[in-house]
Amino acid sequence: MLTSELDSATLEGLVSAAVAAPSLHNTQPWRFRFRPDTTTLEVHAVPQPALRITDPSGRGLHLSVGAAVFNLRVAIRQAGHEPVVRLLPRTPEPDLLAAVRLAGPSRPPEGGGRDLYSAIWRRHSSRLPFTDAPVPAAILTELAEAARAEEAFLELPSEQEIHRLLAATAEGERRAVSEPGRRRERWQAVQDDPSRHYGIPTEAIGPLDAEGRLPQRDFAALRPGEHQRTAAFEARPRVAVLGTARDEPADWLRAGQALERVLLLATAHGLRASLLSQALEWSDLRWALRDPRHGPGHVQMLIRLGYGPEGAPTPRAPVAEVLDRDG
């Protein structure tokens, strides 16, 4: 019987894989509850009052939880079971975002034969400069197929279009650093204390682009006495646009799963990635990110891809802090 087979080491392994997912400012806004009667792992959101200006609708929170759900799926398959996902399974419970039942035995894994499970542990955001080596078209096509398999789309804009997307991102960045409330929310995300399990350590932040072409988030923006270093970045950043046809909470969860599937597949191909979400915090800029030639749709994330150094790891809360076994 599956329930008795699912020993606590396996359960902890599944949750460790889930929490390795990216999350907005590394807030890790998730809790897991195991229901042994149905061999189901429930994924609950933890609302983030500290990001009420940056993420008022909870869209970023849903993307983060969706990414954790994707890792859970990959890890459940690795453990030999078939994951059966229900998004928003009980609508009167707003914080219960997904229920993942372990059915068995597993079918062939997502990723078309690529080892996405080992990529879970190797994936980090890399905000460091990339080389000028282009990402091969065949890999980009594979990443777009991965997004489609998760009911999302991944557009691969031209250099001119990327220039336009980065200009909107720079405008989002400019607005954010001129608002004291938003600046404070960013500063709180940066942490130097190794005993804290949340937030972004300073070594994971990386320099700013000396040429100003690539407006990565300036986490130290105008923090008294702090100046972020600058460095030369790749001359032609490769940015992909992840989006969904609709823009409801379930679509945000799908976008999060698509985001993580794309990031893990990119990692399996030896690519690095960083995320640019500043323009998405402003409804006019988010609207402007759409490419009208591709028809209707809602942009959920800009993903920068390339070759370069691995990003520094970020901390995670211990499994015991996020897993409730009692049901």
Ligand SMILES: Cc1cc2nc3c(=O)[nH]c(=O)nc-3n(C[C@H](O)[C@H](O)[C@H](O)COP(=O)(O)O)c2cc1C
């Ligand atoms: C919804 C969302 C938005 C994000 N936006 C940004 C961003 O604008 N800039 C950035 O550098 N990282 C961004 N990130 C990446 C997180 O900061 C990162 O995932 C987190 O610090 C954990 O680090 P890791 O990705 O290396 O595991 C975002 C992540 C998510 C899920």
